[in-house]
Amino acid sequence: MKESHFLEFLQHFVKHTKCSKEKPVLLLLDNHGSHLSIQGLDFCKVNGITVLSFPPHCSHRLQPLDVSVYGPLKKLVNRACDSWMTTHPGSTMTIYDIPNVVSTAFPLAVTPHNILAGFRAAGISPFNRDIFQDSDFLGAYVTDRPEEDQQETQVFQASEINVQPATNCLDGNDTPRPSTSGLCGKKAPTPEELRPLPKAGPRKGSGMNRRKRSSAILTDTPVKKALEKISKEKCTRQKEPYFQKQRRSNQRNQNVFMVTRKVQMKRTVSVWYAWNLFPKANHKKCGYSV
Structure with a gap:
């Protein structure tokens, strides 16, 4: 449009x-x-x-x-x-x-x-x-890029997280009681910490330089x-680049004309020297009329 x-x-x-x-x-x-x-x-x-x-x-x-x-x-x-x-x-x-x-x-x-x-x-x-x-306007996790001055998010490996085996926790009276967690009061690691989703790379510029x-x-x-x-x-x-381009085009055409003119002059001089220095017998052999 x-x-x-x-x-x-x-x-x-x-x-x-x-x-x-x-x-x-x-x-x-x-x-x-x-x-x-x-x-x-x-x-x-x-x-x-x-x-x-x-x-x-x-x-x-x-x-x-x-x-x-x-x-x-x-x-x-x-x-x-x-x-x-x-x-x-x-x-x-x-x-x-x-x-x-x-x-x-x-x-x-x-x-x-x-x-x-x-x-x-x-x-x-x-x-x-x-x-x-x-x-409604929150960015997606994968495409939500961090700020440039923000440090990279720390990635936890499974070996770095201290997870204790599932044992029954004992109270002061040493009475066994059922346990639903094997961490005994410690915070369980989230799936994001164990295996975070990949992040999108830095945004590439389109080259159009659109004004925000x-x-x-x-x-x-x-x-x-x-x-x-x-x-x-x-x-x-x-408008400015158009006139500059036209000026460069005119200058380029002028340079081409000068080079072509010099080549033509050199060819003319070469033919004149060849005609006057070679004997006339060679002219007849080449088919030129003397």
């Missing part, structure tokens, strides 16, 4: 919501680059649209489509593909068959019930600020001015 497509969507959005400055609306979006279009944000501000961006890495919980629509749509599309394969045995599905498959699954998944359920599950409408707990963003009102004046400044800097960086 590009910035021009986002502007077309906003025009469609205004047409169907009938929003204006007297009847403002709230539009929730993620921080995709196309949503940061200055032209699109200006259009939103004129038509009374307040654009609020999601926090990073939360779209799977906050976007209604991700919560309640895309999951059923994926299952129904897979079911439609299975039906197509059964109906067309021995045939290979091509891109020309996909629209027909999706057209049967789309009306069953994108229903008013599923759409409203997505807004309700995300806590948007009706608004519920306590619908999520901190445990947080939740913000994009149509707010300070935020919008900051986006305009970033957009101008981006345009400047894009």
Whole structure:
């Protein structure tokens, strides 16, 4: 999706919501680059649209489509593909068959019930600020990478843990009593200490150098001015390498022309010396007219 497509969507959005400055609306979006279009944000501000961006890495919980629509749509599309394969045995599905498959699954998944359920599950409408707990956004153990200054977690080997054999613990009167633990008051080692799960390695950079963003009102004046400044800097960086590349290309072409010219001059001088120094008899043998 590009910035021009986002502007077309906003025009469609205004047409169907009938929003204006007297009847403002709230539009929730993620921080995709196309949503940061200055032209699109200006259009939103004129038509009374307040654009609020999601926090990073939360779209799977906050976007209604991700919560309640895309999951059923994926299952129904897979079911439609299975039906197509059964109906067309021995045939290979091509891109020309996909629209027909999706057209049967789309009306069953994108229903008013599923759409409203997505807004309700995300806590948007009706608004519920306590619908999520901190445990919902905890990182997985394997991919939860430690901080750089944090020391590595100590790994316990089975031989390093002092585990006593299972014996009956005796009280002061030396009366035997049943024991459910062979550690006699010592803390039992956990499975994580005995055999910890492997940790994921350090995250590799994608090379795209994306700017990390947080939740913000994009149509707010300070935020919008900051986006305009970033957009101008981006345009400047894009234009400068082009002129430098063109300059290098012109210089390279000029160097090639000079080298070619020197080679041609050397060949001309060599032919002139050969013609004047060799005897004319050799010219006749070579087929040249004297």
